[in-house]
Amino acid sequence: MAERATPPPRSRPPRPSTRRPPPPPKRKLTGGKVFVTMLSVLVLVATGYYSNLADSFTDGLSTADVISGSGEKPADGAVDILMVGMDSRTDAQGNPLSKEQLAMLNAGKADGEINTDTLIMIRIPNDGGKAVGISLPRDSYVDIPNHGKHKINSAYGRAKLEARAKLQKQGVQGRDLDVKSNLDGAKSLIATVEKLTGAKIDHYAEVNLLGFYDITNAIGGIDVCLNKAVKDSFSGANFPAGRQNLQGTAALAFVRQRHGLPNGDIDRIARQQVFMSGMAKKILSKDLLVPGSETLGKLQDAIKKSVVLDPGWDIMRFAQQMMGFTGGNVSFQTIPIVTIDLSTPNDGSAVGVDPVAVRKFVQGVITPGGPPSTGATSPGTSTTDGTSAPKPTVNVLNGSGRDGLAGDVSDVLAGQGFKPGTTGNAAARQKTVVRHAKGDKAAGEAVAQALEGEFAVEEDANLTKGKVTVILGKDYQQSGERLAADPLLTLNGLAQEPQPACIN
Template sequence: MDPTRAMATAHQPSPQQPAPYPQQRPQQPHSGQSYGAYGGDGQPATASAAGGLPSKPRRKHRCCRWAWILLAILVGLVLVFAIWVNGQINHVDALSGAQNTPGTTTLIVGSDSREGWDGDDGTEGARTDTIMVLHKPESGPVALISIPRDSYVAIPGYNSNKINAAFAFGGPQLLVETVEDLTGLTMDHYMEIGLTGVEDMVNAVGGVELCYDEDVSDEKSGLEWEAGCHVADGETALAFSRMRYSDPLGDIGRAERQRQVVAAVAEEILNPATLLNPTKLLPVTSATLGAFRVDEGTSFLGLASIALDLRAGLGGEAVTGTPPITSLGYSVDGVGSTVLLTEEELPQFWEDVAEGNFEPGEEVGGVE
């Protein structure tokens, strides 16, 4: 044998013996990663040596796929819910079509219609016990201003009268026009709730906690109340929001209690325990939608926008109160006892509301 060839053969490693100089392993990405995560070519292993189990990258890919599937299901459910809500909304021709003013303004009305109500207090037709202007300015705090229903104002096409007479004379459209003339704000949305709606909503959420620091036994509203805070059912909450003759503040006190009822109901409806529980959300939503009438342009998204504005309007940073009032007992021949607003202060008052000039959480207006 050639000595040179024999020498070369002697230095070749045996197939059964490891090579004297093994291939250098790749540098570890960090100190905690083992070499076992890499294959012989220095790349991440795609399967274990014990039987080809899926590697971590494959598990992550599968998790992402399931996440997208769940997201698609969730979006589908939201769309179905939105379609259902749109089909349940009660619309009414209410807006005036006047030129828009800055910000977003919603007129919230509590209709005194007795249709569908089991009570009997001798009242016929429909009036408005509650009139609230909810305004979200372009900057500044949201305002929720209650206009006393007996406010003596000019009604377009009619003589001056109590503001709630506008609703009796010409329904939602005339009331909207009257409020726009009074405030200088164009109503972007209209929301109306009837007597039975208050009861239905409160009962649907299982009652709401209300507070009043006086004992009350009021025959006209039917309210029987012991001073303090109590969980009220729908019938009691309705009487609580309507009572005024036993309240020394009259319409002012009633407006405060109406805002309290609205806030309590809204808090229950917007509570995650309601929103995330389909068995509770559906009946509450059905009762709420059945209680309201809104302008023709308001859909599911519009309702959601109003709900967010209202939530801000009921929060601690909101501006609340009434317009400036000169007298709660201003007598007018042929009209009776009315609430006389302080006319010379009204333009500046509503301008401050529109521009968000009041301080957050400020209580405004009231009797001077």
């Protein structure tokens, strides 16, 4: 496998942004690139599955040895993968993109910054359960080990440039200088994500700018639907309202746009999740991936130009796990957000997040039924002497009209220590309600607090003490969805409706 190099950036710390700056023409917005990573992994899986070419296919892929063997491993053998969209003007082998390619991609001019503009953590369970993708907004204001608090998308660049300066003093130069400093950048990013989420990253996948363009062209685009027409000169997005098929430059513009959207980067994340879901569905189609076909060949070429993986990744084992998710067991969520307009000392306007709430959320999502993560607290009931009472069993009924929501909420509550009860559907309703047995109001209030919403808590004569029923209404928003586009989306990976839901 080939090692990776990138053209030398200017040796200066990443430039802090100013508060709500007017972006220059052709401002680079690269959020959609991480889809190529996820899609490329799926292609690797499908290639190995259909044509048994895994060895020859992985020959030529670029690698980065950035995964530490230390840290606690999930008891269930699950795998946590960090998917990264890099703000890079090279292919995976370090070859600079041509002026013609950059113009085609509406990439504009490089400004010396090295940012990871899209971050998605994927947990692949080992027991056939649901795979979960968790989006981390690129402007999240977090603690970067050894660098203090900054936007998470600068973690890679800060560490890379610091390492580059040290290596230059040691006489390291040329390709070796970039390869070694790139490793420091990726390691810093992984450490930052692990600190924020409480998860242990097992594998790392990084993608460059060009691959997304090539892959969407190769598969014939993805169908999307917009609530309203949009026109944005910064990303190049210019689309009518309604359903449409997007590929190449248009697909890039769709997943890049954040200016002119009601919730900025949060709406962009919703677009990314919808587009990723559609790409995953299409790329695993047996009709599309015919062994020896021109389409499969184009996909393989695009992946080799666009993807960097850690060398310890057993692609064939991963293939066996992933092929079980084609029935719809993939969902996408976003970490809880405090504000989308946090004023910072040096980094301009950022996305505010609460690390304790993020770890609690991630623990509940990726380890249903497990204990809350270290440092996180979850609400509970108390006895008259002040000691903690056992948490109740919680039944969850879905009256929201969103498929799969009862199971998702039950998993999150189980992750906070509540005992999972039954799940099912209820008559459609507008408001979410939490019901408890007579004399057991504290149990109902504990569940309502865990759901992090202003929900009614009512007595139900049909319930016995220690049992609570949650009936979800259309008003219910999962943690991490609260600032998402309206209408809110519950994404279920490959189990999509034939026509995609409309979004902002």
